[in-house]
Amino acid sequence: MDRRQKKTRDAIFKAFSALLENKRYEHITVQDIIDKADVGRSTFYAHFETKDTLLKSMCSDIFDHIFEGEMCEYPTQTPQLEARLAHILWHLNDHKSDISGILSSESADLFMGYLKEYLAKLFKMHLSDFHTQTPPDFLLNHLVGSFGETIKWWVKNRMNTSSEDVAKYFIAVTKTH
Amino acid sequence: MDRRQKKTRDAIFKAFSALLENKRYEHITVQDIIDKADVGRSTFYAHFETKDTLLKSMCSDIFDHIFEGEMCEYPTQTPQLEARLAHILWHLNDHKSDISGILSSESADLFMGYLKEYLAKLFKMHLSDFHTQTPPDFLLNHLVGSFGETIKWWVKNRMNTSSEDVAKYFIAVTKTH
DNA sequence: AATATAATCGAACAAAGTGTTCGGTATTGA
């Protein structure tokens, strides 16, 4: 790969990453990026079709690195899985600033954010039903987050499953004490 | 409230909802909305500061309705919670099209989407560790989704907890068999 | 029914962003 290409690519990544620390993804413009990266407009579009493509490339770089060597078959035991998860989390530290920026974006998250406000109120009343050997805020986040993901799954599947069954499934995979 | 206001508000909601069925939230413009709603440009901005405000108002309408009467203290027992969750899911059917549209948005979801691809591969190897009385795709979605939410929580808390502890917490609240 | 009030219209506006093109310049790898 041409040195110039790599240099430009890195400059764009770095600028994008820096911008993400102070600005939401949706509000960052290509103009912002090329200004910060000090790169010509046409050069940007020579590398990336769009802003989303840039994000995708960046994610691939990060994830390929983190999950490298993690994808082989292991004896499937929960302790082993736990170690793997810890390992992934450990590597994520290397990209702390990028990730923080990206995760603070909006949109479907706008919807989920509002939904979660209501779910949180609801689950708070039932916190004592569940496993309590974890910090309360972790537990609450887990319940709200995973039930939110359940709703996404359900909607994605065109709400084919009955609501009773979905609720049953959710209770089934979540540990009570 | 003036009839005209309500009429305009409804027209905008309806148009927005219709647009969401065929177009991602991020790509819908105010122009699209006022064209479909057949409403003056200035009228739109008289009602909503921005597109996000519109979404927020819409969400409030939906959630206030669904969670109405759900927010009082009950005897906190898991079967009772299960019924409540089912009830919420049931009501969500009334807003199927809106919700489907909103939940298909991108951005932070772009990042999470890529991350989840990797997580899914990983969890697939460990599926047999977990509770199996649910459909496999539900289980996989739950594990990937809730671990993704765990990562969000962790990042949001500035990664203060050690990665080992986070992994431990996650395993603790998730039911194995 | 008459009237004051308030919502809507529509056109125009500056500002900002998008994505593309193209001729010229500079760097690279062979």
Add this chain to the structure above:
DNA sequence: TCAATACCGAACACTTTGTTCGATTATATT
């Protein structure tokens, strides 16, 4: 050295945004 190619940068047409303002129109009230 030299051909290939990556970059520059300016210009382009186009879209979107958010605001303004005077002219209409519908509304609630008396």
